[in-house]
Amino acid sequence: MLNDESRVSFHTIPDTEGLIPNTVDINIQSARETTCCRSTMESPTFLDISNNMQHPALHDVIREPESDSLISWTQKHPEHWSQNEILDWIYFVASTLNVDPTTIRGEGFQNITGPELCRMTVEDFLKRDPVNGKCFYDMFRSLHRDAFFSGPPTDDYYNLVEVKQEPGTNMSPCPYSSALNKLEDENILTSVKGSDMEVLIDSNWYDIDLPEDIERVTQYILANEADYGYGSSDSDSQSDHYETMNICNRTFRNDSVGSDTMSDDEISHLSSSSNEERQQKRLPRRTGTKKTPKLNNNKPKKNRGRKPGQLTKGNHLWEFILELLRDPKCNPQYLKWEEKDTGVFRIVRSEIVADLWGKKKHNPDMTYEKLSRAMRFCRTAGHFAEVPKTGKFPKKLCFRFGAKAVGWKD
DNA sequence: AAGTCGTTTCCTGTTT
DNA sequence: GAAACAGGAAACGACT
DSSP states (O other): OOOSSOEEEEEEEOOTTSOEEEEEEEEOOOGGGOOSSOOOOOOOOSEEEOTTOSOHHHHHHHHOTTSTTOSGGGGSOGGGOOHHHHHHHHHHHHHHTTOOGGGOOGGGGTTOOHHHHHHOOHHHHHHHOTTTHHHHHHHHHHHHHHEEEOOOOOGGGGTOOOOSSOTTOOOSSOTTHHHHHHHHHTTOEEEEETTEEEEEETTEEEEEOOGGGHHHHHHHHHHTGGGGTTTOOOHHHHHHHHHHHHHHHHHHOOOSOGGGOOOHHHHHHHHTSOHHHHHHHHOOOOOSOSSOOOOOTTSOOOOOSOOTTOOOTTOOHHHHHHHHHHOTTTTTTTEEEEEGGGTEEEESOHHHHHHHHHHHTTOTTOOHHHHHHHHHHHHHHTSEEOOOOSSSSOSSSEEEEOTTOOSTTO
16 A cells, blocks of 8 residues: 555666666655645656755756756656767756856767666766766766656646636535545545545546445455556556456446446456456457558557546547647747647647646546647548648648637637 | 547558 | 658547
């Protein structure tokens, strides 16, 4: 079970050197943060620097939500940095410390791999950049020594805190108060909005409609905690998790399909069913494809399509993009108008926009690749349109609102 | 209950 | 070589 402190777990990938933390995920859901409405959490960064950091400037900048810290090197252990990420880091440090850009010998760091960087001595740094090498070395050692991985950015990381309780909504008395206390005791993060309650399991929110079901939910979650993959980003355990939570939703939701409720026996049968059985249920129904796509049979696919809680109504992609364009916190930082009159806009930080879309849809697996696919579908549907190929606009990351999109001219 | 919509996921191939 | 683009195919929840 999660303890009262933030729990951080490292995942490892096979490495010739041993076990090097590669990606991380978190469970920073402590009872302290559990309230009747989902409160703002402290902004965890992908890399956190401890208090004894020698260079407060970097400490501040990495913690600063509006900074450029959200670049890919922050998401990996330096052992796994690519050559570009090493350069990103070099220039990031340089700008952080106001190093005179003309003195930086970036080319000296061009062909280094992550493992090489980790092994480099101060002399190696100085050889590659006689002026700033020592400074880079110190910064890197501090980072290497003092950083620990925590979680992906929360809503308020982007300054876009989504408070689930509507302003003015009476937060108390809470209809679920005793159940909430119990969930708090178990460190399960909860949210209540009006008469709806959700629980956060492994970074996904799941609806619970009946207060009296909470006892069962709690017991079920605790009994199956291992299956939920707490502290694990393993895709198989995640898909197991989704499947289990689908069962949860069917079991505990008080929706119109009352007969869709499963008995305790069914639950215990399903939760104890073998991996093969569960995997079989997930097999894609790919039939009659024109092409014969190369399927990696070793990697079971996640269930495709939307997951529970990913509502469509009022949640359309083009509307969301428009919202971001209207939001000065996002425009021009993450995306901006190229030519407002014709509806042409450009995505500046694709990974952040994808992340924000993922948050909106309660889908932590969202990527720019998927977002852009959805945008291409929107283009087919008429919500977006082709960007004029006049050479006026960049060829990449540029989109345009289409005939079916309304309100963007306002 | 079936059909449709709006994605999401995965994929291959192409362009920048 | 990486990132972005393009689009086929299948899947799936929400909605009608």
